[in-house]
Amino acid sequence: MQGTEYGDEALKQAMATELRERLIEAQQEGRPLRVYCGYDPRKADLHLGHTVTMRKLRQFQDLGHEVTFLIGNFTSLIGDPSDKDKLRPRLTPEEIEENARTYAEQAFRILDPAKTRIRYNAEWLSKLSLADMIPLAANFTLQQFLTRENFRLRWERGDPIYLHETFYAIMQGYDAYMLQADVQVGGTDQLFNIVTAARKIMAFLGAKPNIAIIMGILPGTDGVVKMSKSLGNHIPINTTAEDMYGKVMSIPDFVMPTYAKLVTRWLPDEVAAFEKALADGTLHPRDAKMKLAFEITANFYGEEAAQRAQEAFVRLFQKHDLPEDVPEFHAEAGQSVLEIMVKAHLINSKSEGRRLIEQKGVRLDGQVLTDPNAPLPHPGILQVGKRQFLRVIF
RNA sequence: GGGCGGUUACCCAAGUGGCCAAAGGGGACUGACUGUAAAUCAGUUGGCGUCACGCCUUCGGAGGUUCGAAUCCUUCACCGCCCA
Known part of the structure; x- marks a missing residue:
């Protein structure tokens, strides 16, 4: 149950107990648990936050259970209650398919492709009729939706709550039923959908309610707000690998334990030891973060690449040396610093470049440049800000 | 259907005729410092230029009033609240 977040101890205990019972039951029936998590492929690029549930799925896989990666190609047409005020362009089936493909591709950096079933919920949701929906919807009251924090806050703030948003939970519940899921994994924002909606619908349709594994939300690089x-x-x-390593190094110290719990392969004992060493000072926070950055990077790019990323980081930020690969740029003699930066796409606008120069953020071979319009005095290594380098040659 | 209120930069949000390229917060970026791209402190955060000065574009869309509009009027779109 590492990294789970139920917000309610009784619920957590209930789920833990039920999971234990279900494991025994499945064993007696000689089958693995059926575990799933659904993903809406509205955007093609994933970030670390999305991988929290995937890691949990992977753990189930490693223990020999059956994992379904459900692609919400139907639910994503309708929209997720969490972002409400943006008019979502309707994706074409081709776009959804393309997103789903790249989504799965990225997910397989964590999941074992050989052991993962991919399903699409349009397969069954697109066939539901209004007549099918009525009895399903009759399981819920508006009051239940309004007690859900997500909706309640919006209600109190006077933000719109669209009618179709209530379908979302029902559809997700139906997914769980169609997959005959034993276990459903999701973030804390899915608590209602998994615990209230899915369990109710499954029971109503005569199936055993699924067990909820609710994962904590991964904060972003600011350490506070959801990534x-x-x-x-x-x-x-x-x-x-370099970028990922560096970005992990930029998280505040205090969220390191959260990252250790949610996005590493470490076992609970290792995480506890990590936390303890940090707390009693036997592990230097910088070394701890490097360890974390290495683990996370290695997970996606392999040990070797992580090693290289770490070396690059040490060279660049601890020893202030140059990175290994500096892109080259052919400048014409007489071109101004500003022009070169624009041409090499180091900056988005000349104003931005001027600002950087004013702030002493532009260097040539270590020398701070002060005049944006002056021609580059000589070829050399142009450093823009902390992490952009360019080998300028004439 | 009626009445009232709202729509501001990456996000949240102030601004009700000139001192508004637009307060504040968040995020992002830069510098100093260091333990690192952490923390802390300081600064920057529409674009362009002959750059301590000027010009252009932006406050939901389109028109209008005015020497001058994010601010006033008309209209359209969307949202909220109350009434039906």
């Missing part, structure tokens, strides 16, 4: 691309605090999966 999300639109907030700019995310660590993308499709990047480089």
Whole structure:
């Protein structure tokens, strides 16, 4: 149950007990547990936050259970209650398919492809009729939805709550039923969908309710707010080992334990030891973070790449040396610093470049440049900000 | 259907005729410092230029009033609250 977050001890105990019972039951029936988690492929690029549930699925896989990676190609057409005010462009089936493919591709950096079933919920949801929906919907009251924090807060704030958003939970419950799931994994934002909706619908349709594994939410690089691309605090999966390593190094010290729990392969004992060593000072926070960054990077890019990323990090930020590979740029003699930066896409606008120069953020071979319009005095290594380098040659 | 209120930069949010490229917070970026791209402190955060000065574009869309509009008027779109 490492990294789980039920927000209620009784619920956690109930789920733990039920999981134990279900394990015994499955064993007697000579079958593995059926575990699933659903993902809506609205965006193609995943970040670390998305991998928390995948890691939990992977653990189940490693223990020999049957894992289904459910792609919500139907639910994603309708929309997720969490972002409400943006009009979502309707994705074409081709776009959804493309997103789903890259989604699965990235997910397989964590999941074992050979042991993962991929299903699409349009397979059954698109066939439900209104007549089918009525008895399903009759399991719920508006009051139940309104007690859900997510909706309640919006209700109190006077934010819109659309009618179709209530379908979402019902559809997710139906997914669980169709997959005959023993266990459903999800983030804390899925608590209602999994515990209230899915269990109710499964029971109503005569199946055994699924057991909820509710994972904590991974904070972003700011350490506080949920990781999300639109907030700019995310660590993308499709990047480089160096970038991932560096981004992990930029998280605040206090969230290290959370990261250790949610996005490493470490066992509970190891995490506890890590936490303890940090708390009593036997592990230096910097070394702890390097260990964390190494583990996370190795997980996605392999040990070797993680090693290289770590070396690059030490060279660049601890010893202030140059990175190994510096891109080259052919400048014409007489080109100004600003022009070179724009041409090499180091900056987005000339104003941005001027600001950087004013802030002493641009260096040539270690010398701070002060005049944006002056021609580059000589070829050399141009450093823009902390981490952008360019070998300028004439 | 009626009445009232709202729509501001990456996000949240102030601004009700000129001192508004637009307060504050978050995020992001830069510098100093260091234990690191952490923490802390300071700064920057629409674009362009002949760059301590000027020009252009932006406050939901389109028109209008005015010497001058994010601010006033008309209209359209969307949202909320109350009434039906």
